[in-house]
Amino acid sequence: MADLSVxxxxxxxxxxxxVASGPPSNTAYQAHRAFEAGWGGVVWKTIGDxxxxxxxxxxxxxxxxxRMIGFNNIELISDRSPETNFREIREVKDRWPGHAVIASLxxxxxxxxxxxxxxxxxxxxxxxxxxxxxxxxxxxxxMGSAVGQNPEVAEIIVGWVMEAARIPVxxxxxxxxxxxxxxxxxxxxxGADAISLINxxxxxxxxxxxxLTPEPHVGGYSSHGGYCGPAxxxxxxxxxQSCAADPEVGLPICGIGGIGGWRxxxxxxxxxxxxxxxxxxxxxxxxxIVEDMIDGLSDYLDSKGHAGxxxxxxxxxxxxxxxxxxxxxxxxxxxIDHDTCIGCNLCYIACEDGAHQCIDxxxxxxxxxxxxxxxxxxxxxxxxDDCVGCNLCSLVCPVDGCITMTPVDTGRPxxxxxxxxxxxxxxxxxxxxxxx
Amino acid sequence: MSVQPILDARTAEANMAEAxxxxxxxxxxxxxNRCLFCxxxxxxxxxxxxxxxxxxIRKIAGGNPTGAARTILSANVLGxxxxxxxxxxxxxxxxxxxxxxxxxxxxxxxxxxxxTDHVLDRGIDVLAPxxxxxxxxxxxxxxxxxxxxxxxxxxQLGYEVTVYERKPRGGGLNTYGIAYYKMRPExxxxxxxxxxxxxxxxxxxxxxxxxxDIAVLARESDAVFLGLGLGGARRLGIPGEDLPEVVDALDFxxxxxxxxxxxVPVGHRVAVLGCGNTAIDAVTQALRLGAxxxxxxxxxxxEDMSAYGFEYELAKSDGAAFEFHTVPVEVIGEGGHVRALRxxxxxxxxxxxxxxxxxxxxxxxxxxxxxxxxxxxxxxxxSWFPGIALxxxxxxxxxxxxxxxxxxxxFVGGDCANGGREVVNAVADGKKAARGIHEWLADEAIxxxxxxxxxxxxxxxxxxxxxHPIRVPELLAAMNxx
Numbered sequence: 001m002a003d004l005s006v007x008x009x010x011x012x013x014x015x016x017x018x019v020a021s022g023p024p025s026n027t028a029y030q031a032h033r034a035f036e037a038g039w040g041g042v043v044w045k046t047i048g049d050x051x052x053x054x055x056x057x058x059x060x061x062x063x064x065x066x067r068m069i070g071f072n073n074i075e076l077i078s079d080r081s082p083e084t085n086f087r088e089i090r091e092v093k094d095r096w097p098g099h100a101v102i103a104s105l106x107x108x109x110x111x112x113x114x115x116x117x118x119x120x121x122x123x124x125x126x127x128x129x130x131x132x133x134x135x136x137x138x139x140x141x142x143m144g145s146a147v148g149q150n151p152e153v154a155e156i157i158v159g160w161v162m163e164a165a166r167i168p169v170x171x172x173x174x175x176x177x178x179x180x181x182x183x184x185x186x187x188x189x190x191g192a193d194a195i196s197l198i199n200x201x202x203x204x205x206x207x208x209x210x211x212l213t214p215e216p217h218v219g220g221y222s223s224h225g226g227y228c229g230p231a232x233x234x235x236x237x238x239x240x241q242s243c244a245a246d247p248e249v250g251l252p253i254c255g256i257g258g259i260g261g262w263r264x265x266x267x268x269x270x271x272x273x274x275x276x277x278x279x280x281x282x283x284x285x286x287x288x289i290v291e292d293m294i295d296g297l298s299d300y301l302d303s304k305g306h307a308g309x310x311x312x313x314x315x316x317x318x319x320x321x322x323x324x325x326x327x328x329x330x331x332x333x334x335x336i337d338h339d340t341c342i343g344c345n346l347c348y349i350a351c352e353d354g355a356h357q358c359i360d361x362x363x364x365x366x367x368x369x370x371x372x373x374x375x376x377x378x379x380x381x382x383x384x385d386d387c388v389g390c391n392l393c394s395l396v397c398p399v400d401g402c403i404t405m406t407p408v409d410t411g412r413p414x415x416x417x418x419x420x421x422x423x424x425x426x427x428x429x430x431x432x433x434x435x436x
Numbered sequence: 437m438s439v440q441p442i443l444d445a446r447t448a449e450a451n452m453a454e455a456x457x458x459x460x461x462x463x464x465x466x467x468x469n470r471c472l473f474c475x476x477x478x479x480x481x482x483x484x485x486x487x488x489x490x491x492x493i494r495k496i497a498g499g500n501p502t503g504a505a506r507t508i509l510s511a512n513v514l515g516x517x518x519x520x521x522x523x524x525x526x527x528x529x530x531x532x533x534x535x536x537x538x539x540x541x542x543x544x545x546x547x548x549x550x551x552t553d554h555v556l557d558r559g560i561d562v563l564a565p566x567x568x569x570x571x572x573x574x575x576x577x578x579x580x581x582x583x584x585x586x587x588x589x590x591x592q593l594g595y596e597v598t599v600y601e602r603k604p605r606g607g608g609l610n611t612y613g614i615a616y617y618k619m620r621p622e623x624x625x626x627x628x629x630x631x632x633x634x635x636x637x638x639x640x641x642x643x644x645x646x647x648x649d650i651a652v653l654a655r656e657s658d659a660v661f662l663g664l665g666l667g668g669a670r671r672l673g674i675p676g677e678d679l680p681e682v683v684d685a686l687d688f689x690x691x692x693x694x695x696x697x698x699x700v701p702v703g704h705r706v707a708v709l710g711c712g713n714t715a716i717d718a719v720t721q722a723l724r725l726g727a728x729x730x731x732x733x734x735x736x737x738x739e740d741m742s743a744y745g746f747e748y749e750l751a752k753s754d755g756a757a758f759e760f761h762t763v764p765v766e767v768i769g770e771g772g773h774v775r776a777l778r779x780x781x782x783x784x785x786x787x788x789x790x791x792x793x794x795x796x797x798x799x800x801x802x803x804x805x806x807x808x809x810x811x812x813x814x815x816x817x818x819s820w821f822p823g824i825a826l827x828x829x830x831x832x833x834x835x836x837x838x839x840x841x842x843x844x845x846x847f848v849g850g851d852c853a854n855g856g857r858e859v860v861n862a863v864a865d866g867k868k869a870a871r872g873i874h875e876w877l878a879d880e881a882i883x884x885x886x887x888x889x890x891x892x893x894x895x896x897x898x899x900x901x902x903x904h905p906i907r908v909p910e911l912l913a914a915m916n917x918x
Binding site: 342344348 | 462465466469472475476477481497531533536537906
């Protein structure tokens with residue numbers, strides 16, 4: 001069994017799976033349940049000056065009958081008093097000394113930040129997370145994403161926190177920004193110990209077509225919510241990798257955004273996260289989901305020969321580069337296995353209408369009658385010379401392994417766009433002909 | 437003793453509850469999302485009316501059941517009843533590629549029902565409104581699926597259509613001859629009303645010859661469509677056949693569909709003669725209405741029966757018994773009522789069943805249902821239309837594309853043309869005949885439905901099952917030539 005324990009910016013936890021700041025981390029009761037289920041840490045629901053919440057608060061994007069592919073909320077930070085929250089953090093730390101408890105904070109003035117940092121430390125919290133990401137309600141009052149979207153302001157506020165903090169400080173970044181790296185660099189300049197990302201994305205999930213009210217509604221009116229859940233994972237991965245790859249950031253990253261299982265977790269780790277936070281998947285299915293995350297990640301690390309997550313952490317970061325460094329001479333083509341093809345011909349129509357018209361429908365006679373094939377019904381065949389290797393047919397094919405994207409040796413050396421431009425300028429090569 | 441109803445109303449209704457009730461919106465959404473939306477969809481090729489199945493399922497998945505029903509009913513005006521009575525296992529669902537992928541096809545029939553119920557229950561008309569009247573008159577004989585398919589298509593093309601029907605109501609076997617647990621008669625009657633709203637005139641309870649002079653009718657019509665179906669059950673030719681409890685299985689089923697269930701007389705020990713799909717409908721319903729014992733008596737073996745495999749399984753799970761290689765040689769009466777059957781064993785000699793001498797035995801029954809096939813209406817047809825060409829099995833000869841008979845203005849479809857196939861084949865026949873009539877009278881050929889995916893595609897591809905239907909048994913035979 002791989003050792004999943006982590007030391008994230010000085011915060012120790014038995015595994016990298018933390019409950020993200022949100023409804024599942026609202027009370028000591030929930031924190032106890034989370035730790036009993038196996039979670040390594042809990043980032044407390046953001047503590048600040050008292051707020052009032054509305055009903056309703058959540059809405060979901062369902063796709064093709066699958067519920068909660070995306071999730072949206074207009075709930076604010078904790079609606080419990082700071083006294084209650086800090087007292088319960090103390091209770092939880094007393095019972096779970098080996099687990100991580102992080103106080104998420106959001107206040108406004110320098111004095112208030114100093115006060116709350118002190119109260120968090122006095123409660124026994126292992127670290128502090130600064131909520132610079134909440135995109136609804138609090139931002140209207142100059143907090144949350146209003147801070148995270150302005151790197152100069154964020155830098156000042158992180159500075160205030162660092163004046164007082166003696167425990168690790170994590171800055172939680174908003175994705176509602178043109179380039180998240182700028183916000184990450186601001187956190188670094190101000191002396192933060194780590195960053196966590198992403199917070200939720202501005203969203204409207206859906207409109208009720210009978211009432212014409214967007215959801216979730218409060219007496220017929222809604223507000224821009226924060227979007228999360230499985231659908232945001234690609235956006236989160238992109239931002240995590242961007243921060244991990246940036247030499248000026250250089251901070252430990254806690255990955256957040258659409259993690260629901262160990263595979264998601266492993267991808268976040270490979271792209272530079274050394275710790276993870278989960279909220280929506282817990283809201284959907286409860287704390288018990290962590291068992292598979294621990295189990296699956298551990299087995300995966302074992303199977304790849306890693307003793308812990310360090311071996312995987314960041315392993316894919318350098319596999320991304322600017323487009324201009326990609327090899328223009330690399331070629332791969334789609335190959336269809338006619339023995340497993342069920343004859344839906346989705347590959348054909350996808351290529352024909354949606355891509356590059358490189359699949360023909362041909363007489364099935366040479367291929368025999370495979371599954372789902374009707375006598376006389378044509379079968380799809382790739383014209384490999386014309387195939388641009390775009391992947392589309394293999395993505396729409398409903399049969400695992402039926403369409404394989406196969407590398408083809410062109411015999412030509414690697415040449416990226418930059419090389420191409422240079423050699424073209426020197427007159428060493430002819431221009432690559434335009435596609436007909 | 438004559439047979440009597442057995443069960444009270446509540447028990448009978450419960451036993452005859454719909455085998456496949458309408459999907460809830462959530463069930464429909466989940467099932468619809470299993471469809472891959474194939475290009476070149478085999479289900480369309482397997483549908484004799486060429487319904488664009490992937491398109492209607494996609495509309496259900498997208499929350500557009502009215503549009504789904506429009507797709508279905510524009511191809512097959514009886515799409516609601518076909519959704520319930522089609523042997524989908526050997527048609528669309530048997531061809532579904534998800535069957536190959538997951539071992540379980542998309543439930544096309546039940547999705548079709550979901551969509552068609554949506555509009556039929558709400559009285560939403562989705563059919564294209566008829567073209568202006570073109571001044572031509574067509575008489576349709578028979579208000580069964582073939583006649584309805586023909587009448588609806590002609591009405592939409594602007595013809596003045598009158599349908600003549602001997603029975604008091606329309607729908608043919610859909611109304612009178614389908615197992616109650618598969619479809620309620622109201623569904624079929626609702627379809628007749630929908631076709632009536634296209635401007636078709638129905639004259640029910642009229643007998644050609646008694647009420648109508650066929651020669652006058654033919655003279656006054658620009659074309660005549662024959663959708664007469666088949667006649668009564670064949671004679672057994674054995675002693676005791678005329679006892680009152682020897683009943684045509686279709687008459688038994690008609691009673692179930694026209695009377696309250698608790699008033700339908702059923703025997704305690706029922707013999708069903710024959711082993712086609714009607715025999716299955718009879719035996720399962722006899723059991724569901726309270727028969728203690730119901731036995732299929734079939735002169736050939738299990739491998740020879742014409743009932744579909746899934747129907748055979750249903751009858752077995754309902755508790756029906758099967759006596760293969762057995763033939764009745766006498767119906768034994770007592771006091772003018774059936775008491776027993778004298779049965780003999782058979783063996784196959786040169787492919788034909790032959791009685792084994794000395795194998796006779798007596799088994800007690802109080803109701804005998806004949807499901808040994810129906811007579812053709814050849815003598816009737818020949819008397820109405822002297823010179824009409826029939827084949828050696830009494831079927832009306834016709835051009836398969838236009839459904840035109842040997843007589844210039846007479847067209848045909850359904851069981852009297854094909855000898856007895858599915859409802860969906862009859863609807864397709866009727867539609868083809870309507871187009872044949874239109875092509876002849878208006879010199880305008882109507883194509884399609886063409887599978888959308890086939891437009892502009894290479895040769896060699898099959899389009900819609902309306903033109904080139906495939907059937908799953910044939911498909912399997914082609915895949916496994918051995």
